Amino acid sequence: MKFTRRNTMLMAFGTAAAAMLPARAMASVEEIIATFTGGAAVGDAGLTLTAPEIAENGNTVPIEVSAPGAVSIMVLATGNPTPGAATFNFGPLAGSQAASTRIRLAKTQDVMAIAKMADGSFVQVTQEVKVTIGGCGG
Numbered sequence: 001m002k003f004t005r006r007n008t009m010l011m012a013f014g015t016a017a018a019a020m021l022p023a024r025a026m027a028s029v030e031e032i033i034a035t036f037t038g039g040a041a042v043g044d045a046g047l048t049l050t051a052p053e054i055a056e057n058g059n060t061v062p063i064e065v066s067a068p069g070a071v072s073i074m075v076l077a078t079g080n081p082t083p084g085a086a087t088f089n090f091g092p093l094a095g096s097q098a099a100s101t102r103i104r105l106a107k108t109q110d111v112m113a114i115a116k117m118a119d120g121s122f123v124q125v126t127q128e129v130k131v132t133i134g135g136c137g138g
Contacts, residue, residue, distance in 0.1 A: 079109025
């Protein structure tokens with residue numbers, strides 16, 4: 001294949017653009033929280049997060065969140081390369097505002113849950129989970 005100057009410039013531009021995409025895709029925990037809450041104040045009552053104190057394997061860490069009266073609950077793993085772990089939305093016909101799932105943790109870190117309540121307020125809870133075997137390449 002013969003490369004022309006135009007093809008070389010296009011390939012270089014495409015490579016540079018592709019290299020910049022992952023840097024923009026990674027947002028900090030503070031930015032994610034600000035986006036979810038819209039900058040509103042966050043309280044600390046009315047949300048329950050259940051996670052193990054010690055996770056033997058970071059690949060599959062069971063968690064449960066519950067917030068009666070919540071419209072949405074977001075779960076963050078603050079030490080992961082991509083902190084957003086899950087977001088649960090509850091409609092008016094939801095039987096309860098609770099969810100359980102398994103998340104991957106790269107290392108020992110805080111797991112944070114933030115709930116948007118029906119009245120527009122926000123509540124948050126944080127729990128540290130110690131990981132003995134890393135889940136995200138650790």
